[in-house]
Amino acid sequence: MNANPSVGRANRAIPRGWFAYAAGGLILLAAYVATSTALYATRELDDGPLSAHRADLVAPLAGSIPLDQALHICFPKEHPQTYRYRVVGGTVGGRPYYGCYELHSDGSINRAAVIDGQGVRTLNAHILEVGGAWPWLGSVTSPWPVIAGGAGIASLIGLGFVYYRKLRPGPPVRRAPWWAGGPAVVLYAVVPVIGWVALAVVPGISSRRRKRGFLLALFIGIAFWANVGALGGDAQDALSAVIVGFVTAAAIYTVVAGRHWVAPPGFGAPEDLLNSDGRAPAAWQPPKRAVPAADAAPAGRADDSPERAGYL
Secondary structure (H helix, E strand, C coil): CCCCHHHHHHHCCCCHHHHHHHHHHHHHHHHHHHHHHHHHHHCCCCCCCCCCCCCCCCCCCCCCCCHHHHHHHHCCCCCCCCCEEEEEEEEECCEEEEEEEEECCCCCEEEEEEEECCCCECCCHHHHHHHCCHHHHECCCCCHHHHHHHHHHHHHHHHHHHHHCCCCCECCCCCCCHHHCHHHHHHHHHCCCHHHHHHHHCCCCCHHHHHHHHHHHHHHHHHHHHHHHHHCCCECCHHHHHHHHHHHHHHHHHHHHHHHHHCCCCCCCEHHHCCCCCCCCCCCCCCCCCCCHHHCCCCCCCCCCCCCCCCC
């Protein structure tokens, strides 16, 4: 028997699934960095005729509606006592467009809009980027949303490892009150502030399940804030879709891969069956899905592959 427990811990092999989880996460993060960097570097962001830096128009564009009508279409409810207004414009892609801006007294822009020469509003990303109005209407206007997306992906994958590497207690076998059940804990985690306070003080929830609930709340918060920059403007482009798509993929990957490669046997065991050290009893097996008679295993071949209870 080894008298030095630290030696035993050092000799304990790291599960292969952890390596697989880390490798998949690194591949996902690398793909995001390559794709988002390439798109950001190749976007056509010009200081075109629709930019707020351009001079005001003094006459309508050829074949287009008058300036006062264009301004009214851009901002149906004008407030000249509070704001001042500007209309710029020019040809983008062979067609006339107006850019309208509502400004504070200090010159900062409160609202912006772009319409074509006939008064039809547009949020076409190409028109806004080439025309110069993207900084005031677009979603990703600086490198920070791209960086936030990458940080969010890395954080989701790292938090998923922390979440799944230990046994998460499931709802107890004994009937718990509805406010302390599994769905209630998830609801508390999803609802900001009020739900988090409830998760901390509602009776009947064990400290282990509270910790997991707060980890779930942190997971949801990271996924939300990683997407804010990509969805914050009026218009989105391919880069916005890449950020949202990869962050969503990272969240899904964390749940699926963490459940498959990181979670230990007994993950999700009912909390009132856990041993004093927090581990699931050796005799406990997660429930199996019911198998239709037509799909049942042939006689003499038992289907003894247990499934982990729950999913999150």
